[in-house]
Amino acid sequence: MTAYTAVVTVRLKRGVLDPEAETTRQALSRLGFGLDELRAADRFEIDLDAESEAAATERAESMAERLLANPTIHDYSVDIENR
């Protein structure tokens, strides 16, 4: 078994309104910062042991499908790092 860290990034699908991100964008603007769009995402770093990188990827993807992401409104991506 090898020790990996799976980084699962969960973001709202394009077109889904994100009031929290919009509020943050406006607050930064009011503070005088120049910026265009702002998107917020959740990042999960999961330490796990797996037979291979492919096995770690598969497990992280099913974690996202089963719990971390709501397929109706979220997209997710998985990156695997050696620990």
Add this chain to the structure above:
Amino acid sequence: MTAYTAVVTVRLKRGVLDPEAETTRQALSRLGFGLDELRAADRFEIDLDAESEAAATERAESMAERLLANPTIHDYSVDIENR
């Protein structure tokens, strides 16, 4: 001016309890997933125009210091991508 995307990742400092991450870790365990630690972080993707990569980094760092991160409990990192 050049178009950049600043990715600001805000995470709790080591040692600061994260009940939400712990609840997520336990839920994944109960679903039968094998995992060790789980850390959650907020990821902000900020589209901005700046004179240089250094200027974009500096602006994103002060956005983190002023609003996105609470220096008492958070660490943050900034990565700059060309848009």
